[in-house]
Structures are given as C-alpha cells and as structure tokens.
Amino acid sequence: MKIHKHEAIIVGAGGAGLMAALYASKGGADVAVVSKLYPTRSHTGAAQGGIGAALGNLDEDQPIYHTYDTIKGGDYLTDQAAAKVLAENAIEAVIELEHMGLPFDRTDEKRISQRRFGGHTRNFGEELVRRACHAADRTGHMILQTLYQQCIKNEVNFFDEFQVVDMIVVDGAVAGVVAIEMGTGEYHVFHGKAVLFASGGWGRCWSVTSNAHSMTGDGAAIALRRGIPMQDMEFFQFHPTGIYRMGILITEGVRGEGGVLINSQGERFMEKYAPSVKDLASRDVVSRAIYLETRAGRSIKDRGYVHLDIRPKTVNRFFAEEGRKDDFIDDGYVERKLPDILDFCRTYLGVDPVHEPMPVQPTAHYAMGGIPTNVDAEVIIDAAGTVMPGLYAAGETACVSVHGANRLGTNSLVDLIVFGRRGGMQVADFVKQADWKPLPADPTEEIRAEFERIRNGTGKTRAGELRAKMQESMMDNVGVFRTEETMQQGIDELAELRERFHNDIAIDDKGKIFNTDLLEAWELGCLLDLADVTARSAISRKESRGAHSREDFKKRDDENWMVHTLAYHDGNLQTPTYTMNFERKVDLSLWEEEKANGVPEDKQKFRPKERVY
Numbered sequence: 053m054k055i056h057k058h059e060a061i062i063v064g065a066g067g068a069g070l071m072a073a074l075y076a077s078k079g080g081a082d083v084a085v086v087s088k089l090y091p092t093r094s095h096t097g098a099a100q101g102g103i104g105a106a107l108g109n110l111d112e113d114q115p116i117y118h119t120y121d122t123i124k125g126g127d128y129l130t131d132q133a134a135a136k137v138l139a140e141n142a143i144e145a146v147i148e149l150e151h152m153g154l155p156f157d158r159t160d161e162k163r164i165s166q167r168r169f170g171g172h173t174r175n176f177g178e179e180l181v182r183r184a185c186h187a188a189d190r191t192g193h194m195i196l197q198t199l200y201q202q203c204i205k206n207e208v209n210f211f212d213e214f215q216v217v218d219m220i221v222v223d224g225a226v227a228g229v230v231a232i233e234m235g236t237g238e239y240h241v242f243h244g245k246a247v248l249f250a251s252g253g254w255g256r257c258w259s260v261t262s263n264a265h266s267m268t269g270d271g272a273a274i275a276l277r278r279g280i281p282m283q284d285m286e287f288f289q290f291h292p293t294g295i296y297r298m299g300i301l302i303t304e305g306v307r308g309e310g311g312v313l314i315n316s317q318g319e320r321f322m323e324k325y326a327p328s329v330k331d332l333a334s335r336d337v338v339s340r341a342i343y344l345e346t347r348a349g350r351s352i353k354d355r356g357y358v359h360l361d362i363r364p365k366t367v368n369r370f371f372a373e374e375g376r377k378d379d380f381i382d383d384g385y386v387e388r389k390l391p392d393i394l395d396f397c398r399t400y401l402g403v404d405p406v407h408e409p410m411p412v413q414p415t416a417h418y419a420m421g422g423i424p425t426n427v428d429a430e431v432i433i434d435a436a437g438t439v440m441p442g443l444y445a446a447g448e449t450a451c452v453s454v455h456g457a458n459r460l461g462t463n464s465l466v467d468l469i470v471f472g473r474r475g476g477m478q479v480a481d482f483v484k485q486a487d488w489k490p491l492p493a494d495p496t497e498e499i500r501a502e503f504e505r506i507r508n509g510t511g512k513t514r515a516g517e518l519r520a521k522m523q524e525s526m527m528d529n530v531g532v533f534r535t536e537e538t539m540q541q542g543i544d545e546l547a548e549l550r551e552r553f554h555n556d557i558a559i560d561d562k563g564k565i566f567n568t569d570l571l572e573a574w575e576l577g578c579l580l581d582l583a584d585v586t587a588r589s590a591i592s593r594k595e596s597r598g599a600h601s602r603e604d605f606k607k608r609d610d611e612n613w614m615v616h617t618l619a620y621h622d623g624n625l626q627t628p629t630y631t632m633n634f635e636r637k638v639d640l641s642l643w644e645e646e647k648a649n650g651v652p653e654d655k656q657k658f659r660p661k662e663r664v665y
C-alpha cells in the first residue's frame with residue numbers, strides 16, 4: 053500500500069474535474085487528479101453540440117432568459133437560485149475558455165458562433181434563440197484539450213489509470229480516497245484535506261445508451277455506500293436521437309441546424325406534439341413522442357425507430373414553409389457544421405446523412421440526479437443542507453440541482469465549467485484553513501476484502517451476463533415510460549441479480565496487471581446500486597415530471613411533489629436497505645421574489661406552469 057499526500061484530491065479528469073483542478077491549483081492548493089481514464093479520453097470529449105451561454109452574438113439574449121429556460125426545461129424541479137448562478141456565470145466561463153485558446157466556430161464578425169438547441173428561447177419562451185456556442189460538432193473534445201493543457205501548465209499532479217474504489221471518512225469528514233493502480237493492481241491511498249468527485253454519469257445501467265463503457269457511476273456509488281444520499285435519481289434523461297440499436301449519439305445540433313424527425317408515414321410528427329418549437333422541444337417530450345409514434349405503428353419498418361433527416365432538400369422545404377429562406381443550407385454547410393456526425397453514420401451505419409435519413413431511437417443519456425451539492429459544490433447530506441466537511445462534487449455525478457427533472461441541451465457543459473470552477477475555488481479556500489485528519493490504520497481493509505471476494509469467487513456467473521440482464525431490465529422497466537408494475541418488476545429483477553453478484557460470481561483473470569475483468573466486475577456492483585436507487589426513487593415518486601413519466605400518474609403534482617428525493621443506502625454491500633426522504637423542498641426563490649414584488653399572477657415568469665409548446 054502506497055500513501056500519497058495532496059491537499060486536494062480530484063476524482064475524475066473530465067470537464068468538471070479539470071476545471072476544479074485548475075481553479076484549486078490557481079488558488080494555491082497542492083492538487084492531485086486521480087482518473088481511471090487518461091484525461092482526454094473522458095466522456096466530456098464526446099460532447100458534440102455545444103455549450104450554452106447568453107452571449108447574444110447572433111440573436112438578442114440575456115442570462116435571465118437562459119435561467120427561465122433552464123427552470124422550465126427542468127419541469128420546475130430545478131432550484132431557481134442555482135439556475136440563475138448557472139446562467140449568469142456561463143457567459144464569463146465561455147469567454148474564459150475562449151481566452152484559454154478554445155477554437156470556437158466564428159460568426160462573420162469573428163465572434164463566437166452560436167446555434168439553436170432544444171428549449172433555448174428568447175424573452176421567456178417567445179421564440180427560439182441561438183445560444184449554443186460550438187466548435188463544429190466536437191465542442192467537448194476541445195474543452196478537454198484546452199483544460200488539460202491549462203492544468204499541465206499549472207503543475208497539477210495527474211495519476212492516470214488509477215481507479216478510485218473507496219472514500220476514507222474519519223469522524224464525519226472526508227480524509228482521502230483509496231485507488232487501485234490499474235497497471236500493477238496495487239492499492240494506493242490518497243490522503244487529502246478535501247476530495248472532489250467529478251467522476252461522471254452511469255448511462256451503462258441501460259442497454260441502449262450514448263454513454264462510454266467507462267460511465268459506471270463509480271464515484272456516486274462510493275459516496276452512496278459511505279452514507280451520502282443520492283438526490284433525484286428517478287430523473288434520467290433519454291436523448292431522442294441515438295443511432296438505432298447502437299445508442300451512439302446524434303447531437304441535437306442536427307435539429308438545431310434544421311434537421312427534422314420523420315415517421316413511417318413521411319410525417320414530421322413533432323408538429324403534432326409541440327406545434328411551436330416542433331423538433332426542438334425538450335428531450336423528454338421528443339423521446340416520448342418517438343415512443344408514442346412507435347406504439348401507434350408509425351415507426352420505420354415497425355422496428356421502434358424513426359428517421360432524422362438533415363438532407364438539405366428536406367430541411368430547405370420546411371424552412372421555405374416557415375418563411376426562413378435566409379437559413380437555407382447546402383451539402384457543404386452540413387459537412388462543415390457536423391463533420392463527426394457524418395463520419396459516425398458513414399462508418400457505423402453505412403448511411404450518408406447528406407443523401408439519406410438517419411435511423412434513430414431514444415438512448416439513455418444523462419443523469420440529472422446524483423450527489424447533492426450546494427452552488428459551491430459542497431456535498432450536502434440531508435434535507436436541511438448540512439455540508440460534509442471536505443467533500444465536494446461537480447459535473448454529471450453531482451446534483452446542484454440546475455437540471456431539475458430534465459436537462460436542457462448544452463447545459464451540462466455549462467454545469468461542468470461553472471460548478472467545476474466554483475468547486476475548485478472553494479476547495480482552495482477550504483484546504484488553507486483545514487487540518488489534516490489522521491488516517492485509519494489500514495484504510496484499504498474493507499475494500500480489499502470486497503475485491504478479494506470477487507477475485508476468489510468460485511461461482512458460475514460472469515459479470516457480463518449480469519450486466520446485460522440489468523441493462524435490459526432497466527430499459528424495459530425503468531425507461532422512458534414507467535408504471536408501478538414495471539418498476540416493481542425492475543426492483544425484483546435487480547434483487548435477483550444482486551444475489552447472484554454476491555453469491556455466484558466468478559472472474560477468469562486472477563492476475564494483477566490491468567485486470568479489467570476484476571475492475572469491471574466491481575463496476576457492475578456500482579451500476580447495480582445506482583440502478584436500484586433509480587428504480588426505488590422512481591417508484592416512490594407518484595407523479596409525472598420531466599424525464600420521469602408514469603402511465604399510472606400522468607400529471608405533474610406540484611402540491612405534493614415540489615420536493616427533491618434523497619435516497620440513502622445503509623452501507624451493507626450484500627443486502628442493502630434504502631431509506632427515502634422527501635423533505636428537501638425545491639428552491640423557488642425567483643418566483644417568491646416576483647410574488648413579494650407584487651407581480652400579478654399572469655405576469656409571473658417563474659411560477660410553475662403547465663408546459664405548452
């Protein structure tokens with residue numbers, strides 16, 4: 053066992069982790085970033101469409117419109133003050149990225165170019181606005197490269213291919229993490245004054261997903277097992293346009309550039325579901341529409357997918373109908389604006405989107421829920437907002453909550469940059485005044501026992517088989533549409549899988565060097581815990597809101613459910629029990645302000661309203 057001592061330990065080197073590391077180090081902290089992937093391989097690098105900020109470079113825009121869209125898009129579960137922080141800080145953060153050297157696309161005046169995206173509007177829903185700043189369709193890739201270079205310049209210490217497997221808690225405060233060095237199988241203890249989890253999402257709980265194989269929610273599962281509640285886990289976003297059966301994402305930017313969804317009858321069906329914003333309705337709405345079209349027998353070849361059409365001849369036909377002749381596009385434009393998407397489709401599907409429509413279906417995409425934090429990325433452990441000293445979280449693994457029940461496109465990259473930065477600054481301040489907590493005699497003891505159990509298992513079940521079953525079950529039972537019955541079925545199936553995971557698991561590789569067989573089996577345990585919490589949170593919430601759509605409770609219920617879900621795990625790895633808490637109220641401060649200022653009800657912008665498109 054090796055021990056490393058750094059004031060701030062950042063788990064994860066995606067956009068959130070790198071931004072936090074950069075700012076903690078700028079604030080004078082000695083920072084170590086521990087990452088299971090080489091930093092620039094993090095999932096942030098797959099983000100295509102863009103990062104939202106009300107720069108107003110092409111259309112009139114303001115942070116308050118961005119705040120409004122974020123709250124409305126989140127179906128009013130968004131904490132309003134947090135959404136305001138996100139929208140206001142976004143502008144500075146994007147300009148800062150530009151100054152760090154991020155090569156954004158440009159307007160004719162050489163300003164940062166912006167494109168339309170679902171739910172981005174001007175003047176409180178009046179009309180669509182161009183807000184998504186982008187570097188072609190590889191915005192996330194550029195963010196990662198830019199931030200990694202800045203971190204290197206700032207002498208951040210990187211521990212690449214070190215997988216964090218446990219968190220060390222001493223007297224109710226965090227004292228570091230335990231990691232396995234993947235190349236040697238050795239245990240390393242990272243002793244720190246502060247730990248910030250930026251370990252990404254867990255789309256791998258579902259079988260059709262846009263998420264990379266590494267998105268197994270390790271950080272969230274580790275925190276959960278150490279007593280940190282998970283907030284709003286029932287809200288998991290299905291992106292409407294994943295490549296049929298593969299799940300690989302086709303960015304919403306395609307629809308932002310004019311692409312349309314077409315069913316087997318050749319109809320642009322979003323005109324029915326969202327007459328004003330059509331294909332750019334928020335993701336939950338479009339995903340449900342695809343399912344409803346499928347149910348009505350109007351998917352292509354009756355196979356559960358529809359067509360996404362960006363062929364200039366189709367797009368221009370609809371632009372002409374809408375009187376948008378100035379927006380007409382040609383083949384060259386599509387090639388220039390969406391090079392990676394064209395490449396994916398040509399390579400993986402043999403489909404050329406310039407000449408043929410793309411087959412798409414909803415794909416599990418983004419965790420709105422996660423480790424609860426305040427707007428300074430401090431982790432909170434109860435409904436009263438009590439902070440756990442030294443523990444921070446940012447990025448997809450955290451729940452601030454700015455995304456509420458459904459995240460708007462481009463708001464995740466904003467979240468990483470804004471709250472990664474705030475977290476980094478907070479960590480730098482914290483470590484200046486905090487004392488070192490002494491480590492327990494052997495901090496690796498418990499987690500080593502769990503790894504030895506998996507390594508020495510003599511059962512008949514392989515992790516891959518259980519993972520596939522879990523993913524199918526989550527897709528069928530805790531997917532786009534849910535009922536009490538399906539969710540209970542999901543919970544029962546998960547219990548069975550968990551039982552086999554604990555009593556009948558076996559791996560083939562017993563070695564130490566790059567034992568991905570062992571690490572993947574451990575990751576399956578993380579996924580099972582998060583799937584379980586998702587299903588249990590979902591069955592507890594007896595309403596439909598945002599991405600949580602119940603056929604047995606079709607309506608949003610603001611009277612009883614304007615609350616965040618907090619789910620606790622009792623720490624038992626074999627047969628955990630869960631406790632739910634619904635006492636954390638949604639922050640409605642912008643609406644409260646309007647009421648206090650005497651704004652009449654029909655003029656209140658932030659009052660929870662039915663969504664009309």
Ligand SMILES: Cc1cc2nc3c(=O)[nH]c(=O)nc-3n(C[C@H](O)[C@H](O)[C@H](O)COP(=O)(O)OP(=O)(O)OC[C@H]3O[C@@H](n4cnc5c(N)ncnc54)[C@H](O)[C@@H]3O)c2cc1C
Nearest residue numbers: 064065066068088089096101102216252447448462464465
């Ligand atoms: C295909 C795709 C396209 C997207 N497009 C957009 C978009 O256009 N705009 C937008 O706003 N959002 C987009 N999103 C969402 C957004 O990209 C992600 O939510 C965001 O990048 C997550 O960033 P992160 O820093 O939280 O985590 P990630 O970038 O996922 O990084 C996680 C990090 O944690 C590390 N890690 C994980 N587990 C461990 C462990 N046990 N030990 C050590 N390290 C660990 C990994 O090594 C990695 O470095 C997209 C997502 C996908 C999947």
